[in-house]
Amino acid sequence: MRDDHEHRDSRGVVRPRPAPRGHRQPARAARGRPLPAAGAGGLVARLQQRRLRGRPRADVSRGPRARSPHSRAHVMADSLPTRQQDFNEWYNQLVLRADLADYAPVRGCMIVKPYGWALWENIQGALDRRFKATGHVNAAFPLFIPKSFLEKEKQHVEGFSPELAVVTIGGGEELTEPLVVRPTSETIIGHAYAQWIKSYRDLPVLINQWNSVVRWELRTKLFLRTLEFWWQEGHTAHATYDEAEAETRQMLDVYTDFAVNEAAVPVIPGAKSPSEKFAGALHSYTIEAMMGDKRALQAGTSHNLGQNFAKAFNIQYLDRDNQLQHCWTTSWGLSTRFIGAIIMVHGDDQGLILPPRLAPYQVVVVPIYRSDAERASVLETAARVKTQLVTGGVRVRLDERDGVTPGFKFNDWEMRGVPLRIEIGPRDVEKRSVVLARRDTPGKAGKSFAPEEGLTGAVTAALESIQKSMYERAQSFMRANTAEPRTYDEFKQAIEAGLFCRVWWSGDGEREAAIKEETKATIRCIPLEQPDGEGVCIGTGRAAKQVAIFGRAY
């Protein structure tokens, strides 16, 4: 049992969680908000929800889910629901209380708060370094895409039509051609590439952009699925299939490396089954991760688009033999959804736990004092400690808030997932030492003393150790919850128990759909790493040469 649980229990401070209530706040906040007047000179965008064709989505009719305290305020002093009690509610409250994000006045949209954005900036930095190291450059393409562009690639338009936001009025005038708010940028970038690329000497083109995109989702959830989300989308053009395939795989490797070494999130890199691939792609790759409730999350994707978009947009080049050829293109993206993965992979019942390499603050210093005299000496030491660590390249926050007890600060920064806490009180000042408390190790077991002199070394070592153990813990969790059933009955049981299933597979899309219908499980990926030999397909009973990972997904 955690110290603070005992503490609160003994003081009777634990309060019952407010009863679940319906969503209301976004609507209320929106009400009465003045809209820009038509023709007032600004752009008046009428967003239409286009449901030209339904598309498969998560079950929308299951279970009570009318909760969401759309505010940080009323839950402040309470503890989170435990992950076991209600994982969904644990997640919702954690996102708000860790100060990562808030609900926006528009249904399904989110505000990324400074702390959440700082985390995203660190993710951006880690990825952008890797993009640059593999020869990519950044650019920016328009938010608006002529609607006709989307329609040029058949599968693409079929895939995205149901979730497009469309602008039909600008400057008070009906537009001659509606503009789509980009759901992704293959089409408008394809259009540009068609003009830029003339010769094999122009290839490859390796461009990335950091932006936000809009997809009109019905069921939304902070970070995991919102109408607008932030991401990067890389778009490349190549002379051959092999080059494009190599690029696609290279970027999947980049995502894998990022997930494992920066986010401490173990992932299974693999290919998507045809039914799950990107609309318009030849084939898609994914990194799949297991969340704390054992459900799968697609954490990043890389697509080999073949010549589909090149043909739709006439992206052509003259080869060495003066022959006109269509390019081979790729695209790859990783979004703020990854923040959801970090939360659900690492978080515990006290709140968020951030991997040190990505944490906005790697260390928080909490000063402890009673008298003014103690306050002065403690803060002086705390400032000195902070300076030492900052000089050593550690991201540090000194919590100087007055009028908030140290106990409150401990809980607050635990909620926000800071990997390492330093406590400095009068006794520590006297001994010229500090208390280190690891976020990944609850209670006294995670606490130790360290001398102020040479503290940076101890802190750096602790951060590295935390990073490592976070990965190991997540990896053992995924392993422990991955089954290898031999029969379909065993398979159904394992799926019912929420496990990932690693099974031999030679089935087709029809069999896959039937399994999804019966078990709610989908092929998360066909792992790149395959065993030798062959086995019996779980879906058909026929011989199979490859294994697939099945699981229930977000």
Add this chain to the structure above:
RNA sequence: CGGGGUGUGGCGCAGCCUGGUAGCGCACCUGCUUUGGGAGCAGGGGGCCGGAGGUUCAAAUCCUCUCACCCCGACCA
């Protein structure tokens, strides 16, 4: 589209049946005491009660209409 439910300070709610000074908890502000695991007391600020119309001397409360959101179902997959 059908059925049900809810709209009252930032959040969660009570008040409505039986009309008569808008209230409680949390959050916020000030002060004092506290501070090594979610502090206490005192004082204070903030709400045209979703909107419109009606009944009445008087409407959060009664009547009519309307809007928004939530749940269930249907449609779509």
